[in-house]
């Protein structure tokens with residue numbers, strides 16, 4: 488029998504909603520809290536406002552059997568999990584902890600002795616201690632781990648999330664979890680909570696190491712993708728097929744190069760390394776350079792499109808730039824999902840639409856309408872088959888499964904394939 492009867496999850500997005508739902512599926516009473524009324528209303532109708540396989544049925548069942556409900560305002564619970572956004576502030580990549588601060592201030596009035604507060608949001612080193620400080624300021628009548636250690640009234644831990652969008656419902660249960668308590672007892676309580684459903688190992692460390700662990704995982708991927716992206720640009724200059732090169736090099740028993748692409752996006756790999764660079768700018772040189780290499784790749788892709796346009800016009804002197812159609816295949820930040828946040832494919836498509844006004848068609852099988860900022864740039868959302876018939880330049884930006892089927896692409900069409908699948 489779990490020591491937790493009711494838990495509350497703050498932030499019902501891509502991480503919070505699946506997490507809340509899995510707890511509810513495992514018998515806990517779950518109160519989801521979000522500041523977005525549309526999300527709260529949708530969930531209370533047993534529906535979902537995001538795309539994640541198997542989540543809709545699970546939410547429907549949990550709402551119907553009364554184990555999950557959503558609200559705008561926190562209520563008392565035995566444990567609180569905070570899964571709110573952690574973006575940057577402004578353009579200098581300083582982490583924005585204001586969402587964590589707002590969530591802390593929202594739960595502070597309903598905290599009671601014995602409660603556990605877990606920060607799940609990806610956070611810079613020290614954020615969990617900062618959250619504990621905000622809670623302590625709001626509730627001077629309770630004690631916190633930074634004040635009284637193991638005797639504290641409130642337990643606090645950082646437990647980062649490392650699920651893969653598209654596989655969240657399975658990975659939440661199967662993945663190992665890093666549990667970074669501010670004290671041993673904080674960790675022990677967090678392990679007890681996650682063991683309600685986690686089949687992977689729950690590995691205990693302190694909160695700072697847990698924060699750095701999540702950032703390290705994504706920085707490792709970013710640095711290795713930057714290596715592949717740099718190779719792709721070098722190979723283009725040297726007239727070498729980078730895909731063949733990487734597959735040959737990977738025949739070495741101790742070499743495993745990742746695949747290049749049009750850049751690096753999403754809410755994690757393109758963001759988290761900056762949390763390390765921002766904290767230790769004089770030391771994090773390789774991590775910083777990798778960010779610059781990956782962020783520079785979209786500009787390189789755009790220059791390839793511009794070169795293709797020049798070639799078409801040279802080969803067809805009767806045509807003019809304004810007749811040409813440019814097809815951008817894929818907008819999401821990675822294959823087979825609908826998440827367009829921080830997507831380099833979106834950035835490339837937008838910039839092309841600014842230069843080639845009214846001539847850009849985006850094909851994104853995972854969305855039904857384009858976000859307003861893209862529609863405002865006169866970008867059309869096209870179907871794959873129709874678009875391939877009218878395009879003069881095709882830029883493959885994301886390796887969605889729909890694009891992998893062999894398509895009949897006419898030889899006259901210029902193809903820039905950033906994923907090597909066409």
Ligand SMILES: NC(=O)c1ccc[n+]([C@@H]2O[C@H](COP(=O)([O-])OP(=O)(O)OC[C@H]3O[C@@H](n4cnc5c(N)ncnc54)[C@H](O)[C@@H]3O)[C@@H](O)[C@H]2O)c1
Nearest residue numbers: 498499500501502521522523570571573589590608609648
């Ligand atoms: N999406 C991923 O694949 C992924 C993976 C690992 C870690 N993370 C991390 O998890 C955290 C959440 O990411 P996400 O993708 O779920 O974000 P999201 O934008 O999908 O969801 C966040 C939710 O929090 C809500 N919110 C904002 N402020 C709030 C507040 N004060 N109180 C209650 N709700 C509030 C928003 O309305 C939104 O619904 C981030 O730190 C992210 O870096 C995300």
